[in-house]
């Protein structure tokens with residue numbers, strides 16, 4: 001399995017326990033350094049960089065997850081990224097693209113969903129502090145300057161089809177915000 005754009009992947013050891021091998025990839029070198037330190041003792045987890053990803057054999061991955069990532073990918077780069085997933089996927093493999101932001105989804109909905117989930121699960125204070133830190137961070141300035149890539153259903157199906165993948169939209173999103181979307185894609 002490959003978790004692409006995995007972030008800190010706090011539950012990766014639990015996921016890895018159910019896989020032969022879990023590859024963790026994140027574009028940020030600082031995130032990869034944290035992952036290497038956190039999972040050095042977990043034999044089934046391998047943290048990979050760009051070269052490691054390029055070196056993975058064709059058809060070697062059963063499941064690829066991409067959760068809350070494609071909004072940060074330049075729109076023109078998405079077809080190439082999906083083609084690289086298509087190359088890696090086994091013929092019966094599955095690509096899960098979660099938390100895709102549709103054009104009409106507002107930041108206020110994201111915040112409301114996160115806070116509601118936090119309140120239900122007992123981490124409201126931590127969520128408020130983390131939101132405050134995010135709003136004051138470089139990330140927030142970056143996001144305001146560049147915006148986030150959004151996709152409607154037709155655009156997602158078209159770009160996935162262009163990469164040789166057939167896709168269906170999952171009934172419920174994986175993630176806090178039900179207004180965001182999850183697509184399940186398989187090689188055609």
Ligand SMILES: C[S@@+](CC[C@H](N)C(=O)[O-])C[C@H]1O[C@@H](n2cnc3c(N)ncnc32)[C@H](O)[C@@H]1O
Nearest residue numbers: 004005006007026027028031067068069072073
């Ligand atoms: C919102 S976090 C999501 C983390 C994790 N997938 C999750 O669902 O909790 C986005 C992550 O994507 C990474 N990222 C951003 N652009 C990326 C890209 N083009 N390729 C791979 N990772 C990327 C960021 O470094 C960050 O760790």
